[in-house]
Amino acid sequence: MPRQLLEYISSFRVKTTKDLRIVLDIRQEWEGKNFERIKHFNFDWVKNSIYNLLLEYESDILQQKHLEAWHNIHIWSLIDKCFNELEGVDIARGESCSIASSKRKNNRRIVQGIVKTTRKSIGRRGDLIVRKGSYEYGASEVGKDYEGDNGSKLLKERGLKSPKMLKDIIVDLGNFVEWKTDKLHQFELVSFIHAGLFMILLRMDVPAGYICRITRSDTLQVSTNINQFEKALKCLVLTWKAKMNVCKTIEIVEKMCDDDVLGDLQKAGARKHRDLTILSNCIMTPQKKRKANMINA
Numbered sequence: 001m002p003r004q005l006l007e008y009i010s011s012f013r014v015k016t017t018k019d020l021r022i023v024l025d026i027r028q029e030w031e032g033k034n035f036e037r038i039k040h041f042n043f044d045w046v047k048n049s050i051y052n053l054l055l056e057y058e059s060d061i062l063q064q065k066h067l068e069a070w071h072n073i074h075i076w077s078l079i080d081k082c083f084n085e086l087e088g089v090d091i092a093r094g095e096s097c098s099i100a101s102s103k104r105k106n107n108r109r110i111v112q113g114i115v116k117t118t119r120k121s122i123g124r125r126g127d128l129i130v131r132k133g134s135y136e137y138g139a140s141e142v143g144k145d146y147e148g149d150n151g152s153k154l155l156k157e158r159g160l161k162s163p164k165m166l167k168d169i170i171v172d173l174g175n176f177v178e179w180k181t182d183k184l185h186q187f188e189l190v191s192f193i194h195a196g197l198f199m200i201l202l203r204m205d206v207p208a209g210y211i212c213r214i215t216r217s218d219t220l221q222v223s224t225n226i227n228q229f230e231k232a233l234k235c236l237v238l239t240w241k242a243k244m245n246v247c248k249t250i251e252i253v254e255k256m257c258d259d260d261v262l263g264d265l266q267k268a269g270a271r272k273h274r275d276l277t278i279l280s281n282c283i284m285t286p287q288k289k290r291k292a293n294m295i296n297a
Contacts, residue, residue, distance in 0.1 A: 001240060005042055009237065012050055013230045017058050020229065024051055041085045046236060049078040053222065053232055062197065062224040068127070068144045075222055076142070076194055082239050083130065086247060089137075092129045098165055100136050100172035104281050126165060128192065130246055135176060135253065136169045137246045140192035147195070149219060154195050158202065162191040163214055166204040167282050170212060173253055179276040186252050190242040197222040199235050201242055210279055 008028075014020050024047065030040040056062050056074055066074075072093065080091045128140030141157040148154075166189045177183045184206050193200040201217040222232040 001237060005046070005240075006237070008043055009046055009233050012233060015227050015229070017054060017226055020050070020054050020057075020226070024054070042240065045078075045082055045085075049081065049236060050232075052078070053229075057226045057229075062222070066144065066196075068142045071144065071194065071196065072127070072142060075197065076140075076192075076199075078236065079128070079140070079192060079239050079242075082243050083246070086132075086243070086250070089130065089132045089246070089250070092131055093127065096129050097125055098129060098136060098139070098168060099131070099134060100168040101165060103172055104168050127194075130190075132250060135173060137173075137249055138190040138192075138242070139165050139169070140194065143195040145196050146198040146221075151195065154193065158193050158200060158216070162193060162202055163204065163212075164282050166191055166202070166214075167212055167279075170204060170206065171279050171281055173249075174279055177253060179278050181277045183252050184277055184279075187249050188245045189249065190245050192242070197224065199238070201238055203245065206277075206279070210277060212279065 012020065012023055014023060028043065028047075030036075030043055035044070053075075080093070083089050083091050126139040127142040128138075129136055130138035139162060141162055143153045143157070145151075146154075169189055170187055173187060174184055185208065188203055188205045191202040191204075193202060198219055198221045200219050203215040203217075205213055205215075207213050217238060220231065220234050220238060222235060223229065
């Protein structure tokens with residue numbers, strides 16, 4: 001993170017809502033007629049995100065229990081707004097289906113000759129999906145309660161659901177770049193795991209060979225007490241870092257230099273025989289057979 005932006009975030013390390021308003025009221029050089037969206041977007045995002053959190057602290061509502069939708073709207077909307085800087089990137093919420101997951105589930109689907117063609121399977125649902133065009137670069141899972149780092153829901157979403165969705169996405173992107181090793185090993189996908197006011201970031205990359213590596217951040221939180229507001233600032237920093245990872249991956253996927261263009265033309269009509277690092281798909285989840293209820297006459 002640039003030092004100037006980090007210093008601006010650090011200026012909000014206060015202990016009361018009154019002091020927080022005083023810092024927010026200080027007019028910055030980049031505000032007003034001097035504002036340039038490309039140059040000052042992150043500063044503006046930080047200020048607006050902190051102002052929205054201030055409203056929650058002043059209403060003294062963070063100490064109450066809320067549903068997932070409340071947390072998405074009042075707290076974690078700062079993630080959606082952070083990605084507004086990236087042109088063409090859509091933050092799909094509301095249990096959106098993953099396109100990459102759908103491709104994996106239907107890759108063996110064919111037209112049947114005798115029996116009826118199977119229905120197309122929908123992709124795995126996520127509470128948030130970072131998408132640009134037909135390709136995805138990140139996801140999120142949200143829970144309403146935090147039951148510790150080893151809570152049942154958190155364990156499932158952190159250890160199974162999110163990694164499986166990220167693997168589907170990285171395989172889909174690998175197919176798009178024709179499994180070019182130099183690009184594949186630079187991919188870095190992200191997944192936000194939320195449980196109430198707590199936040200974890202998962203990162204998936206392919207450092208070498210056929211191994212997908214998952215890196216997990218520390219558990220951060222938006223504190224219910226304004227005295228610990230600096231904890232919320234760490235969530236802002238982590239969100240910004242996640243955006244930079246997504247931005248880097250998008251550039252790698254979309255970048256095509258002159259050598260790539262000439263190489264593609266040269267390979268016209270040739271069969272693929274070069275050595276490639278092709279990752280396998282995730283294993284399909286076993287389906288249990290439904291048992292009909294037997295009613296004794």
